[in-house]
Amino acid sequence: MANISKKVSWSGRGDDRGERTPLLNGAEDGKYNRHLSGGGIFNIGRLSTVDLEEITPEEDIVRSRPKEIPHNAKLLSLKYESLDYDNSENQLFLEEERRMSHMGFRCLETRRWVICGLIGFLTGLIACLIDIAVEKLAGYKYSAVKQNIEKFTEFGGLSISLILWAVLNSAFVMVGAIAVAFFEPIAAGSGIPQIKCYLNGVKIPRVVRLKTLAIKVFGVICSVAGGLAVGKEGPMIHSGAVVAAGVSQGRSTSLKKDFKIFEYFRRDTEKRDFVSAGAAAGVSAAFGAPVGGVLFSLEEGASFWNQMLTWRIFFASMISTFTLNFFLSIYHGKGTPLCPCIKYYIFFTKLKYIHRPCLQVMEAMLVAAVTATVSFAMIYFSNDCQPLGQDNTEEYSLQLFCADGEYNSMATAFFNTPERSVRSLFHNPPGSYNPLTLGVFTLAYFVLAVWTYGLTVSAGVFIPSLLIGAAWGRLFGILLSTITSSQSIWADPGKYALIGAAAQLGGIVRMTLSLTVILVEATGSVTYGFPIMLVLITAKIVGDYFIEGLYDVHIKLQSVPFLHWEAPPTSHWLTAREVMSSPVTCFNRVEKVGRIVDVLSNTSTNHNGFPVVPGKICGLILRSQLIVLLKHKVFVERASSRLSHRKLQLKDFRDAYPRFPPIQSIHVSQDERECMMDLTEFMNPTPYTVPQETSLPRVFKLFRALGLRHLVVVDNENGVVGLVTRKDLARYHLGKDGLEELHLAQT
Amino acid sequence: MANISKKVSWSGRGDDRGERTPLLNGAEDGKYNRHLSGGGIFNIGRLSTVDLEEITPEEDIVRSRPKEIPHNAKLLSLKYESLDYDNSENQLFLEEERRMSHMGFRCLETRRWVICGLIGFLTGLIACLIDIAVEKLAGYKYSAVKQNIEKFTEFGGLSISLILWAVLNSAFVMVGAIAVAFFEPIAAGSGIPQIKCYLNGVKIPRVVRLKTLAIKVFGVICSVAGGLAVGKEGPMIHSGAVVAAGVSQGRSTSLKKDFKIFEYFRRDTEKRDFVSAGAAAGVSAAFGAPVGGVLFSLEEGASFWNQMLTWRIFFASMISTFTLNFFLSIYHGKGTPLCPCIKYYIFFTKLKYIHRPCLQVMEAMLVAAVTATVSFAMIYFSNDCQPLGQDNTEEYSLQLFCADGEYNSMATAFFNTPERSVRSLFHNPPGSYNPLTLGVFTLAYFVLAVWTYGLTVSAGVFIPSLLIGAAWGRLFGILLSTITSSQSIWADPGKYALIGAAAQLGGIVRMTLSLTVILVEATGSVTYGFPIMLVLITAKIVGDYFIEGLYDVHIKLQSVPFLHWEAPPTSHWLTAREVMSSPVTCFNRVEKVGRIVDVLSNTSTNHNGFPVVPGKICGLILRSQLIVLLKHKVFVERASSRLSHRKLQLKDFRDAYPRFPPIQSIHVSQDERECMMDLTEFMNPTPYTVPQETSLPRVFKLFRALGLRHLVVVDNENGVVGLVTRKDLARYHLGKDGLEELHLAQT
Known part of the structure; x- marks a missing residue:
């Protein structure tokens, strides 16, 4: 011993x-x-x-x-290295504290609230920017490809459409991957494991720098628009944390700009508190879930629950959701549904890591092209035609070889941004999807998501997990209703899609309390809160039996001295x-x-x-x-x-x-x-x-x-x-x- | 110095x-x-x-x-005295821990989960018992009074009805007050401040005893059925805590019964964890809000957020809600809406405390009689008649002097258990209430609630607060729509009732995060989450400017060495x-x-x-x-x-x-x-x-x-x-x- x-x-x-x-x-x-x-x-x-x-x-x-x-x-x-979350109470510090009047402390407290408000506001703005940019770019892409497909469906020569699609995807991904691989490799991935480590007290170099933020935002726009099996939620959370670290210090070392404000907060203890608030604001903006955001911060980061701190975090979250909704509603002219997105990691890929930036960019482009090809092939070979509803919600519905007034339902799943696909899996009426379509989609998307994992692009894991879960959940629901032949409330496969999505995501990230709240807030319905909790706890228990959660595995792979x-x-x-x-x-x-x-x-x-x-x-x-x-x-x-x-x-x-x-x-x-x-x-x-x-x-x-x-x-x-x-x-x-x-x- | x-x-x-x-x-x-x-x-x-x-x-x-x-x-x-939340790691303890194998620890962990399950189950059962008993007794009472009123409305002599009502109320309250005042004075009130203190580390004598539980349950049934301006949620939370303390120790000292199980958990540290779970299960049963329950426990009690503990607490909460819903649905033959209730404390009354048990019982009876009288007078003198809807939700609608097919709307507010009144204030269509009725009701009920505060009965403060808030919220909504003359979405006074209820309750108990979740879970709608958060934070800030929250004031009044x-x-x-x-x-x-x-x-x-x-x-x-x-x-x-x-x-x-x-x-x-x-x-x-x-x-x-x-x-x-x-x-x-x-x- x-x-x-x-x-x-x-x-x-x-x-x-x-x-x-x-x-x-x-x-x-x-x-x-x-x-x-x-x-x-x-x-x-x-x-x-x-x-x-x-x-x-x-x-x-x-x-x-x-x-x-x-x-x-x-x-x-x-x-x-570690961070100093214990104040060094030396003579200088004590003298300063003792000189400070009660009003001084009040003033500091007010400043903390102001900073949290700013963090929420800026995080909301950034989330808004990401949302709008992704929507615009993906919109252009899908419109172009759709026109092309429609043109060639009649006359043959669909391979040109495929090439167009693959090239567009690869181009987007290439730009994003170049930014990440050459300029700021830490911006790769969702950033959640890094934020977890930071809150735990481990200093991850360059994780809360302005440059990281810029590359992250740019990268995630490119990778989501590029059609990778990724989402944008993780990067939003990371962005929130960076914003918080920047705003609370009142200066940017990268920009060599010191605003000479908030100088009191220039130490690890205070900065950590603000970074918690930033992460919460990020979750809040990503999912429209302010309470979920607070819980995320607490579940992942905090060790000591402090009521005042919790309120400030809550405040930042609320401002963030509000800002996002406000600007999006101005942009859309109406309220917008809140959505989730992040890139898919499966850990074993990480073991054979590609280290040269050029290769990383090429790998990313390859994955983008393959994603487009697989999607195209799936759509092409599927003959699952569904009648167009009166309230046609599919923005880019493809007719392909279907009869007039019908659309290809595989295309709904593949020819769409992931969060739209998730939404249609949740909400479309029974019969919208053929079980075979769902089964093939689940498999294909799962393989793609696994491959996409570990690419040097900014991206998150939430949305792909939700999508896979929603697909097999809906499949399960359809099979169940076939077996039981019941046409009761149990027969709505959209509900099974929701539960499946929760199970899949819960099994991957292993959050329970915060994830329940996030999902309930994101779906806007408390009704399914109880089943969601049940599957999350089950997923957690079953998952823990085999391996740790994705973020923990990621942290382990990077050999971070993380304290449980x-x-x-x-x-x-x-x-x-x-x-x-x-x-x-x-x-x-x-x-x-x-x-x-x-x-x-x-x-x-x-x-x-x-x-x-x-x-x-x-x-x-x-x-x-x-x-x-x-x-x-x-x-x-x-x-x-x-x-x-x-x-x-x-x-x-x-x-x-x-x-x-x-x-x-x-x-x-x-x-x-x-x-x-x-x-x-x-x-x-x-x-x-x-x-x-x-x-x-x-x-x-x-x-x-x-x-x-x-x-x-x-x-x-x-x-x-x-x-x-x-x-x-x-x-x-x-x-x-x-x-x-x-x-x-x-x- | x-x-x-x-x-x-x-x-x-x-x-x-x-x-x-x-x-x-x-x-x-x-x-x-x-x-x-x-x-x-x-x-x-x-x-x-x-x-x-x-x-x-x-x-x-x-x-x-x-x-x-x-x-x-x-x-x-x-x-x-204080509790020992720091383990005494003496040689005996270390030897035991070192002897224990990894399997031993697994086994302990499993036992902890089992105990939490039991806590949830028993707490749910007790909540169910309270719910059903209150409903039955209140049902008998209102039926009897209603028949009596209907009989005498035609022939005159309504004073006999008043006397009947007052006597019934006083009788119920007397029984409850006797139990509390003579057998277990600690069972008075909601018990939430006591649980807060316990979790904080202060030993409140007899607060988690079996006898306290019995008296508390009995007392709260009597006081709610007796028509006092009180609710049953606080006592449910207290009950959960007592159940937890009992179950986790595997014995009852009061009953001189030792089951020789769970002996490992017989120390303050372990017991506290279970009591947190019990309190959470209580909240969960009282409001149907499992997540809210966990947050309540954490916000009020925990200082160190431990993920495993959080999961166990969550588990207990879920089991509790499930048990309650399961048994209530068997009882009712259908799902039941989840409701909140607790007794109203206003602190200044506490300063002139009545100490002799007999006087306490008489005071309680007096308040019960006055409550009945005031209610009766309000109903009698109001001439706010409303047409009976097709989907008549008022179980005890009183016609009184109204035309056939109409009912007295003041009676909806007073002649009902408080949670039913809250629900009708939230959900009844615009025009169901006359502004004057609401104004007078708010005033009268507020005064009653203030007086009721500090009585020696088991009761809680949640429901009366919600009721008062809902009444003035609805009033505010009606006035607003009158001023703006708009018939848009802003014109539904039920929404204002909800927001008013949140504001009133938030201003009294000053919880933010947990109360938001509780209200969202209890109302079953996320839509109003954001406005609820806003009013809760506002209520908290405004309230803190003047005085601390009710529970904190209560703790201060009892001079508890509470650590913030x-x-x-x-x-x-x-x-x-x-x-x-x-x-x-x-x-x-x-x-x-x-x-x-x-x-x-x-x-x-x-x-x-x-x-x-x-x-x-x-x-x-x-x-x-x-x-x-x-x-x-x-x-x-x-x-x-x-x-x-x-x-x-x-x-x-x-x-x-x-x-x-x-x-x-x-x-x-x-x-x-x-x-x-x-x-x-x-x-x-x-x-x-x-x-x-x-x-x-x-x-x-x-x-x-x-x-x-x-x-x-x-x-x-x-x-x-x-x-x-x-x-x-x-x-x-x-x-x-x-x-x-x-x-x-x-x-």
Whole structure:
């Protein structure tokens, strides 16, 4: 057991540890790291089980040099740092807070509300832009293709129509994929896993930048208009989060523009709250579900339910829905139905990741062309003709080889934006679809969606899931009514489509409470709330038996040190002593500049938090704070000589937030290296500490509930013996089958 | 400032403190306590403002002997203890957890789901019982009165009808009031504030007992059937909580029945989770709103959002709604609309509380008779006749002096159970009500509801609020359509009734997210979700400007040490040193039995938690644990002599939970007093600690997020210097106008 605690996983760079073991430099250790992070946390399936089973108590030594098991996805984990969701309550901060009057706090509170209002408004606007752009572009495309098909149906030569369709699709997708692959790869996908991680406390580089937002919006318009099996909801949620991060900081680093407002909110704690509100506003705009949005934020992100925060999030959501509806109704001249969309990921594709941007773009174009071809073939070979209703809701109904006054029902499913298809599956009267059509459609679309997964385009998973679910749900409903021959209320296949859609989506994203509310709000009917809840819970339970939800799998694949709700139940035998990393690099209250620079510059150890100790623990200081101190040359000698020295204020730290310069960019002369730095004023004098005997679940609860980044482990005398970071805890994550942790626990 | 920290408020009995200052014994100090708790936390309005304004920095000494200000409501605070929502992870516990296999934890998890299912089922059944009983009794009553009225309308002598009505009402109410006043006074009211407190961590005596449940159910049936201006929703929520507390413990102490199941869950932490589920199931049964129920539980009670817990709560809610609907549909032969009900509290009545049970019963009867009289007079003097519709929905329509084929519309409002009246206000077509009728009804019912507040009957506040709101909402809608003369969609007064009801209820209970969902789920329509949210937020903001919500006022009146979401914003200048109480009574690892008995028996100091210290802090032990140890005579001497000694197990603590015997009931002989007790195995070896310099908001966050009861304050050397308890933190509560804390902060 003791040996396990001397863990060396989660190797050097970007790690929050206080100290690295020297082991970590060199190629061989690199392999080892990769192996352990594979075996420790982010393994899936057979691979890890095998290598963990090899570890018996007698093999503790052997275990530190296991054979290398290549695992691409594991290498990524090193780049993630944590966010500081625990305020550093140093003297500067306390002084500022104490100076502030009650009115000052009121004013701050008002500003928070204003920011949330702005977030809601801007998110609504962006959602509106996406909606309108997608509708326009898809409209042009379908009109062009429809005219072409109608022209060639009579005279033959439909292959030209197919080519036109495929080329149009590929062109749209190409533009979108180029933007994403070459300019901002983080904008690929739905962005929901990234937002989840951010709210959990993991810093995902560039995830909340303005550039990401621009590429994301552009990319999702292209990919949805390009007819991929994707939706636009995830990107809307991501957009909301970016808007929130931008607005709340009152400046854009990308644009080099500082509005000098909202400076108080320039720290991780405050920013996180706003990002929650942004994500909620995004959900709200995407589905027209303000309550669902709040629940999404809380279910995915929050660890501590705060009533005032909840209200602000709610406010942002409401403004967002309102803005979207307002502008859309101006645009359409009437109210518009609210719709959902996002891109489909199926995880195994991710394992053979294409890394070169050119290839990524070509793959995306290929998928777009294949999607068009498959759709076309399906429509062409299906002979499921349905009479046109009086209240013809199909905007792009294709007659093809059907008789006059009839239309091809397969075309309704394929020749349409996904959300329209979902709506017609929900609402069209019984008999609108042939069971065979639905069956073939389900299969084809499922395969397409699986392939589309992992493309380098901005897109989401909600709508394709809903579409697949709606199709097989409706199929199920038709078959059921055939069997029972009943013509009662049970015979409306649209209801089964709704339930199927809920089941499919629930099985993929595994949300329960928030998804119920989102679906109820999106469909506008409470009647089906109860069955929806039932299938969602069932889908969750059945799904969890086999594998985790899509977002969690995605997070695992990227080896993010994600903290779940609770420590693994069987981890009580572990204590802080075994979990912590030690020894820890500590600084003295008054420390030599040279030593600080050396420690920060040491590339093999990239610490982010340092206990401050003259013997006993008396504070904790962060790398980012030290960097600011060095940059401003806050040295004791200078203070006494009064040379060009002004007192450092909290403002200086806020100005540097969040992109603190690297230590290499700060020049410290040889003379300055001999100076001393007094950390007293800047360190957090009351870091949370635990004794060495504290059990892992207890440490975990403290860490999770308070959103900590560093937890100092002390001995009886209050001396520092170790430091627990997020990664030390995430390491003991228990898979759903309990294997990983169970094996470790038994050694 | 230092003087303030030597606070002596929250006097001795029932206090969680580690140590009392000797000051606290004697009459004069009693006055002082009362004053300080008045001036400190639970003051409202003028009183406290005045006495706090007198305190200037120079008056620190004067302040400790202020003149007595009598305030009844303050005296109650002394009786509340806290609950232990932080696990005591002592050796026994850790050993048990470590022995348990992964399967064991799975099994526990399954049991939790089973319990939640049971909770949902039983809560649904109880709600069903209440619904059916109320309907039956009210049905008999109204039929009898209606026949009587019809008989006497023709021949004159309607006063006999009035008397019949008043007598019937009084009789019902008398029976209910007797049960509550004489057998279980805690069953009075809605029970929601009590549940809020319980979930917050305050032990309200007898609030989750079986007897309370029985009286509550009986009482609410009587008071609703007795025609009081009350509803039955609050009692349903309370019932759910009691059911949960009972089922999860697998035994009833009242019935002296132990099923020997679910023993693992016999501690505060686990019990709280189930009580949350029970409350949610209650809301779900009361309003048919499972999602709303979950949100209610989370909004009111939870501090830490745990996904698994949320799912279990959701499950319980769903089962509850399902059970209720299932049995009601069997009973009615069809689906039944879901309804809301609870009793009306207006706080100022509470100030002149009637304490003698007989008087309480008579007051309740008087109110019932007056309610009947007023209703009768209103019906009698109104001449608002409306034609009977074809689809006549009024079950007890009164013709009175109206022409044939018409009915008296005032009677629809008064001669009906409140939820029926609400429904007709929502759904009846325009023109069903005369504006004057509505205006007079609103006024009369408001006055009645205010008077009814504070009666010793089980009842809730939801339905009366909805009724009043619906009445003036409809009135507003009628007036608006008269002014604008429009006959568009805006002219349906039923919609205004719904919005008015939401506004009225929101302004009274100040819930936002959960109330929105509850109302949307209860009305079955998402269409009005957005306007409902808007009025709820508006009501909340406007209401908060004047006074806190009803439940919070109620909690304040009972001087409960309730912890809000955050520490007051202006409290950064306070540190743990000032907040904590000191010195603290500590025990040694191996302590003399005599000393323990003496400390526990000392009636002037009623501590509940004791740091264990040979010099440094090395653990924390609870009063309840010590009592069990004393009862089982776990003395070092006995262990060595092997006399009738078996090793104490966790089971022994669980068996004693939650009604630990008082120290007086445990006989310790003079010889035994000389024995020693080894606490090592039983104490929590890793209590959370903070350094003295920690700011109040930081202490508060730790306390609230982890649900602590005791937080040990240590010095640099890890020596115990003080103990922070819930009451030390609640003391610094900031009123909405910031006055209380502001004054303290400025001294």
